Amino acid sequence: MISFSHVTKSFRKSRVLDDISLDIGLSERVALIGSNGAGKTTLIRCLLGEYTFDGQVSIEGRDPRQERTAVLGSIGFVPQLPPPLKMPVAQLIDFSAALCGTDPARIHQLAQRLGLDLAPILTRPFVKLSGGMKQKLLIAIALGREAKLLIMDEPAANLDPEARKIFFELLAERQEDVTMLISSHRLNEVSALVNRVIEMDMGKVVLDDRVADDVSLSGQFGCRISLKRSEAAFAKAMQAWNFRDLGEGLEWEGVVPGPDRLRFMGMTSRYVALISDYSLHEAPPVAAGNGGGAALRKVGADATVI
């Protein structure tokens, strides 16, 4: 699907990519991790045909620079920083849909699923939206086309837990026929989303490893937490994850999306001194495309049994 062959990129005297050779197959979900300046963004820009470089990059045997429209037509891209576009939301949707040959209604539907109601903001300049709204819209635009490759740079960084859960469901629906390249500074942000990890440092690949893929993108965990005493900050955090208070803030129950469990556990670890009991049980996965609501209620019921 994707092939990097001896790719080297320098800016003046600084070598940012140093002889990178990689092959990524169809339906692989790859985490591209590394610190700032490791070369992740440069590698992505080479893949998008935006940079010139030494070596070769091909996507399904095609050069992304020479055959831009054909190659980019099958790529969905979500940048880390939303561009400061002054154009209204409606025009951005129409522009990208027209170029990609997709129906704007599909983007509207996806945005709706991510919890972004487009109707009131269609005339608003994109740059004036909140960080979360921009991210949801860019994800909806990327997923709203027939992409075979999804390139996402910290895609869920600005999303609330509910939107993250739906985002994972959307990825799960596409995982069989789409290759994903997800860039992040930290592995724990994306580890549960991927089945391969590529770590970069100083322009080189320093780690290329397969990871266990036992929990699917649509997997969920029923969770129950007991506290020694109630705590307002903990209650607020739990409510953000849509957890139910079972009694005076001492018992909490809810469902955690599988790919988000590390993030959830990281959040709860801040309150470890308060926690007297903690259980996390794998629940049946959400059926793709059902919106997740019914399955969530079912899992919620199971969790009470746990």
Added chain:
Amino acid sequence: MKQLWLTAKLDIVESLRARWFQVYTLVFGGIVALLFLFGLTESRVLGFIGLSRLLVTYIQLTMAILPIFVLITTVRSVAGDREAGVYEYLLSLPVSLAAWFWGKILGRYIVIFLPVFGAMVLAVLIALLRGIEVPWGMFGYYTALLAVMAACFLGIGMLISALARSTDMAQGAAFVVWLTLLLFLDLILLGVMIQGKVSPEVAVTVALANPLQVFRTAALALFDPQLIVLGPSAYVILDLFGVTGYKFFALAYPTLVGIAAATLGYQIFRRGDLP
């Protein structure tokens, strides 16, 4: 073609929402309004009165303002967009580089020419309402001259944007280009000639190669067909081109400069790093 028009439309919408465009429109609309307000149509110069007098003044002012305005706003917005990450995202969409670059030029051209042309139309409308005679021939040629001027400096602006890697560098380069063209206007060249440092032929050739001077001379030629104010240089110009020939040259040469600069800019853009 669809991609080209989509990109042009995008640039138009982005520009219409930008502050520079509001100031730009206000400046040119304001010039016409002020010229009418101060009764310029009633004054006389070299036999010109009424709307002709106003158009002569308007085009002189436009020639002073338009080039630097077009250069600075073009490089600021193009290089600024690239710096801000707009290119990274929009060029990840399946648009060809040719459609993107030329679409951007088309969009910007519409946006920079329409306020200037709109101000001229406004002048004509006011004149018609006041019963002042409209010199349609002059109106047509000045419109063409402004259209060419906008194209010429837009092309140069896009070339600078393609070359410069930052907004600051692009703005600095645009200013230097404008200043250089300004320095090689006839007055400076006259000084150099008087000092005997260059031959008159070289001085006149340099002047004719300078788009700013070409516009200036063409505007002068409309109310001073013998180019008396230019002195001996007028003989060279008129012997070489004739009055009609020079009018044509003043439209064709800057257009070619603009197209050549934009084409060179496109070649640099498509061969380099995009964001």
